[in-house]
Amino acid sequence: MAAVGYARVSTREQNLDGQTDALEAAGCEKVFIEHASGVLAKRPALEDALEYLRSGDTLVVTKLDRLGRSVRNLKEVADGLERRGVGLKALSQGIDTTTPGGRLFFHMLAAIAEFEHDLIVERTKDGLAAARARGRTGGGRIKMSPTKARQARAMYDQKTYTVQQIAETFGVSRGTIYRHLGDDARA
Template identity: 60%
Template sequence: MIGIMSRLPAHPLAGQSVGYARVSSVSQNLDGQTDALAAAGCAKVFADTASGKLTERPELALCLGYLRAGDTLVVWRLDRLGRSLRHLVETVNALAERGVAFRSLHEGIDTTTSTGRLIFHIFAALAEFERELIAERSAIGRQAARARGREGGRPAKLSPEQVKLARARYEGKDVSVSEIARAFGVGRGTIYRALEQPAS
């Protein structure tokens, strides 16, 4: 049965193809995906209507819980399953550890074949490479910031000169904190935090 399921359905003998489909909004139609999955031999199809960036996809959770060793998870396209390359690789690897294979119809990937497994090993290597690049860039950015006397984190909303001016106006008691905040285009909390800093 296609659509939202209130509970995990009973599983027949292992070895079946199970489909998963997803669209990102209610205005999009699932029929193209579900038809392709049915034509590919999927006895059951789980379907979500949710953004790929959302962590909560109830039908995917049901689908993953339904799968048994010997089954094959089938999707119409890779991006229907994974929010990112890393997430896709992690999901498929977790399935492989449970003895569940994976197929993507659009890309022609099938991990029951040696070619399909090779392609996924390449994806896993690319995901690791991407992760290392991000970590390396972050480390270089932090090192460059330290070399310029800056620490990591969110940039300050007020410069040291603005903090001094805000302190002088506040201690002069001629304007309110709200007026100081409006003058600098920041919130009152920013002004209060600036005033709590030791005077230089």
């Protein structure tokens, strides 16, 4: 019945002291530390922590967002812990899945977050459909007309202008010029 901590920061410049102090104060015997973005699929320290945990142990984090990449991912991790008989505590949210009330609170938060995500997706789809009905399409605006693209090609073929100078002439990036010139320009 061990309390095992997991602390994560997104960059090397961020400081873990606040998280590790809170985890040690919560009685964590071992703390796994990660320097990785939460959106990354591979988080070795989290994988090590999950492997280390045994039935009856509790995984402790300072906040739920330290643990999951998304609500769906967080729910998968929590469900996996529950199946193995491992509890989950999030100190700042007061969540403790080792108690019936804590499990209820966690599942309510997860359901609300998932509902909110679904609403955002639905509103986005509705907005895109309304825009399409008005003849608008997604994506960025066209930066160079066919005439400007031909002029850029002519300047490039003269071999007297650099791609940077051509880009500055048309007020676009070098990448835009390269896209309009095609693969032969990058050689």
